[in-house]
Amino acid sequence: MTASLLNTVFLPLALGIIMLGLGLSLTLADFARVVKFPKPVLIGLGCQLLLLPLACFFIAKGFQLEAALAVGLMLLAASPGGTTANLYSHLAHGDVALNITLTAVNSVIAILTMPLIVNLSLAHFMSGDQAIPLQFAKVVQVFAVVLGPVAIGMWIRSRFPAFAERMQKPVKIISALFLAIIILMAVVKDWATFVEYAPLVGAAALCFNLVSLAVGYCVPRLLNLSQRQAVAIGMEIGIHNGTLAIALALSPMLLNNPTMAIPAAIYSLIMFFTAAGFGWWVNRAHGRELAAEA
Structure with a gap:
């Protein structure tokens, strides 16, 4: 399979299947829940959309990452x-x-915020001849590739709930396999850069991951959300959709820059271990709280 075929066929297909799996797990009630419980949702979105990009910017600057990596x-x-x-x-x-x-x-929301953040990052970190801004047409492509399969998955669940329930597990397994292949593709496509920058990018990715988990847990607790809600937000913004980031970076129709995929590839490996450690820590802390109350 040629590189162009991998990028133009396999990547969109893999991303589509992963987003279809997401749609199979969603219902309209999941969106309606925002109206019933606006505070935790707004706090979570505030952490995700405002605090994390700001923290990430300073981490990229602090580690002095090469422009494409930043x-x-x-x-x-x-x-x-x-x-x-x-x-x-x-x-x-x-x-x-x-x-x-x-x-x-x-x-x-990410369909709108991702192009904005990426364009600002391109303008700041890369020189004019390097920058590849996401045009409106490309934003529409992202919208179709990401939300189209999600909508199809939600429609399948609404019409055929039993089938959707049965398909969730196999689709998750296939999604995990695709994720592994996509990470491997990102590393292989720019192996020399990966070897050269892996320690530095790995340190920056680990730092960003720990900051994400800390912000996602501590900010909700400071704003008087429950332990369960804080854990949920911590996991939500600590475990990013690295597959989407890698696909956008590699796609010839979008950024077409393998180097930009390396941080997401490394982060996608790190986050599983740090999230497990975070889960163990909050469970211990919750156990101590229950013991103290008893």
Whole structure:
């Protein structure tokens, strides 16, 4: 399979299947829940859309990342939470319903915020001849590639709920396989850059991941949200949709820059371990709180 075929056929197909899996897990009630419980949703979105890009910008500057790598890290920061956050939140006794709502709402909002953040990052970090701004037509393409499969998945669930329920597990397995292949593609396509910058990018990605988890947990607690809601928000903004970031970076129709995919590829590996550690820590803290109350 040629490189162009991988980019033009496999990447959109893989992303489509992953987003279809997301749609199979969503209903209109997940969006309606925003009206019933606006405070935790607004706090979660505020952390995701405002605090994280700002923190990511200073991390990229602090680690003095090469321009394309800095833009790639900002692209990751702009990406919505991944569906894996729901599983980790469940294991850490978080509010999974809040996770699902945040994933649903943020996946829609990200269609508008991602091009904005990426364009600002391109303008800041890259010189004029390097920058490849996301044009309106490309934003429409992202909208179709991301939200189209989600809408189809939601329609399938609304019409054939039993079938959608049966398909969720196999689609998740296929999605995990596609994620592994996409990460491998991102690394192979720019192997020399990966080897050269892996330690530095890895340190920056780890720093950003820990900051994401800390912001997602501590800010809601400071604003008097419950432990379960804080865990859910921490997982939601600590586990980004790296697949989406990698696909946008590699796509010939969009950014077409393999170097920009490297931060998301490394982050996608790191976040599973840090999220597990975070879940263990909040469970211990919750256990101590219950013991103290008893």
